[in-house]
Amino acid sequence: MAEPQASAIRTRGLNLWYGDFQALFDVDLDVAPKQVTSLIGPSGCGKSTLLRSINRINERIDSVRMEGEIRVLGHDVLAPEIEKAQLRKRVGMVFQRPNPLPLSIRDNVLFGWRIDHGGRPDKDEGEALLEESLRRVLLWDRVKDRLGQRATGLSLEEQQKLCIARLLPVQPQVLLMDEPCSALDPAATSAVEELIWELREQYTILLVTHNMAQARRASDDCVFMLMGKLVEKGPTGELFLTPQRQETADYIEGRYG
Amino acid sequence: MFERTVKDQRNQRTERLFRILFLLMSGVLIVPVFAVLGFLFYKGAPALSWAFLTTWPEDGMTAGGILPALFGTLWLVGVALLVSVPIGVAAAIYLSEYAKDNWMTRVINLAIINLAGVPSIVHALFGVGAFVLFFEFGTSILAASLTLAVMTLPVVIVSTREALQAVPQAFREASWSLGNTRWQTIRHVVLPNSGSGILTGIILEVSRTVGETVPVMFTGAAFFLPYLPTSVFDQTMAMSLHLFVVTTQVPGVPEQLPFGVALVLILMVLVLNSASILFRSRLRRRKKW
Ligand SMILES: Nc1ncnc2c1ncn2[C@@H]1O[C@H](COP(=O)(O)OP(=O)(O)OP(=O)(O)O)[C@@H](O)[C@H]1O
Numbered sequence A: 001m002a003e004p005q006a007s008a009i010r011t012r013g014l015n016l017w018y019g020d021f022q023a024l025f026d027v028d029l030d031v032a033p034k035q036v037t038s039l040i041g042p043s044g045c046g047k048s049t050l051l052r053s054i055n056r057i058n059e060r061i062d063s064v065r066m067e068g069e070i071r072v073l074g075h076d077v078l079a080p081e082i083e084k085a086q087l088r089k090r091v092g093m094v095f096q097r098p099n100p101l102p103l104s105i106r107d108n109v110l111f112g113w114r115i116d117h118g119g120r121p122d123k124d125e126g127e128a129l130l131e132e133s134l135r136r137v138l139l140w141d142r143v144k145d146r147l148g149q150r151a152t153g154l155s156l157e158e159q160q161k162l163c164i165a166r167l168l169p170v171q172p173q174v175l176l177m178d179e180p181c182s183a184l185d186p187a188a189t190s191a192v193e194e195l196i197w198e199l200r201e202q203y204t205i206l207l208v209t210h211n212m213a214q215a216r217r218a219s220d221d222c223v224f225m226l227m228g229k230l231v232e233k234g235p236t237g238e239l240f241l242t243p244q245r246q247e248t249a250d251y252i253e254g255r256y257g
Numbered sequence B: 001m002f003e004r005t006v007k008d009q010r011n012q013r014t015e016r017l018f019r020i021l022f023l024l025m026s027g028v029l030i031v032p033v034f035a036v037l038g039f040l041f042y043k044g045a046p047a048l049s050w051a052f053l054t055t056w057p058e059d060g061m062t063a064g065g066i067l068p069a070l071f072g073t074l075w076l077v078g079v080a081l082l083v084s085v086p087i088g089v090a091a092a093i094y095l096s097e098y099a100k101d102n103w104m105t106r107v108i109n110l111a112i113i114n115l116a117g118v119p120s121i122v123h124a125l126f127g128v129g130a131f132v133l134f135f136e137f138g139t140s141i142l143a144a145s146l147t148l149a150v151m152t153l154p155v156v157i158v159s160t161r162e163a164l165q166a167v168p169q170a171f172r173e174a175s176w177s178l179g180n181t182r183w184q185t186i187r188h189v190v191l192p193n194s195g196s197g198i199l200t201g202i203i204l205e206v207s208r209t210v211g212e213t214v215p216v217m218f219t220g221a222a223f224f225l226p227y228l229p230t231s232v233f234d235q236t237m238a239m240s241l242h243l244f245v246v247t248t249q250v251p252g253v254p255e256q257l258p259f260g261v262a263l264v265l266i267l268m269v270l271v272l273n274s275a276s277i278l279f280r281s282r283l284r285r286r287k288k289w
């Protein structure tokens, strides 16, 4: 049952193991709705692991074992009655390397929606969704004349935007983004960053990033992780100006990786 | 400071030596292939004609064509494929997409490897015991094809699994993260992107099946039959066995006849292999990842 909704994502006492290796320790995460929350920390501290446990895609790895509580939009998503497919439709994910499928631009955007609608989805509805989704990610004008072309021929920036657009037709409410700009050049990075900032009006966004400047520019709240533990969380401005913990200060000032 | 030293010269000599050695070895590989093909063409080409493929053997199999053997081989291979492809592909999908790495999976993998190593004469005996006698199919196309299917199953499984595993994990994750189930992902992402690879494996299986002699001889192929099979419970003639018969069992066969049969057999295999190479290159060109 849904509880009154304070946080869009909330984890309590989340522990995660890959086999014998513990990757997350008692993580208590809170992500406010319709804001961008950035997740920072040195390489290997468990950012991707945390992100991937929220839409439960981590469970596809045989050795993964999880303990604790994860609530998304007030629902306990580790409960047995939760349908993972439904969860993943509400919680979209963007990956580090843009991963369009080897299909046309149109087929990529409508991929999830068509399968969701079974045999014969309505064509006009599809075209309308296609335009709406591509407009939403500021790609429509650039690709509207070549919707039938292969998505793999687009620039990396366009591919990444397409990967975001692809999520929209199945109507997510939360977007998980795992270093979505790390494969992009600076110009493309700021374009995608602007898009993320724009999307927060409609979606709750959890953004993993290595880029301190990006976290500062493009997030409302910020969470700092170190070695599988959540060290500090707070409004981005405060966390960067007056970090409460020594480790946070050290990391922000670039004293580790 | 960068002059060549005695040691460098020695290294260079060794380098050249090995290069030539390896070149020779790869030559050794190619020579017999061309020798066999050339020899077959030289000896067998005079026997080839449209009539050779479409008429019956005559004069106690010392003249005439190979129609019933050709027809029978198509039957045998066709039925074997009908059995081995669905089972093999399904098993490969399970192993590649569903199976966890546990003892069950390891036992299955071990079984596949061992099945691939069983000599064909053993498969033939198994076929007799299981399909001809136990299931009472008699010596028939069905028994022979099932034997062939069991024999080639590991080939299908291994090649299909490789084709599936060549599909990037990122594609699967893209699909999963859109809320598609495992099966939807297999159906709409994995299979479309591995289809030509799977087909290649199947064609290679066919070309192996076409030439098998002992298993079909024990289980369903006859030396000579005056009629064409009409159902899978009939016996049939087969190309491979026919070649064996006209070469060793029938007196007074003109020399070109067995070579003609062999040539047709090898042409079937060659055509299939070229088809599989064609598929593979088409797959490579289509693949942009
Ligand atoms: N499939 C896996 N099996 C075993 N260990 C893993 C697996 N995936 C990640 N790990 C380990 O878990 C820890 C956390 O990894 P994770 O990928 O979450 O880190 P990260 O913070 O995202 O790092 P990066 O910034 O490099 O992406 C690492 O020590 C990593 O080696």
Ligand SMILES: [Mg+2]
Pocket: A047, A048, A049, A178
């Ligand atoms: Mg990561």
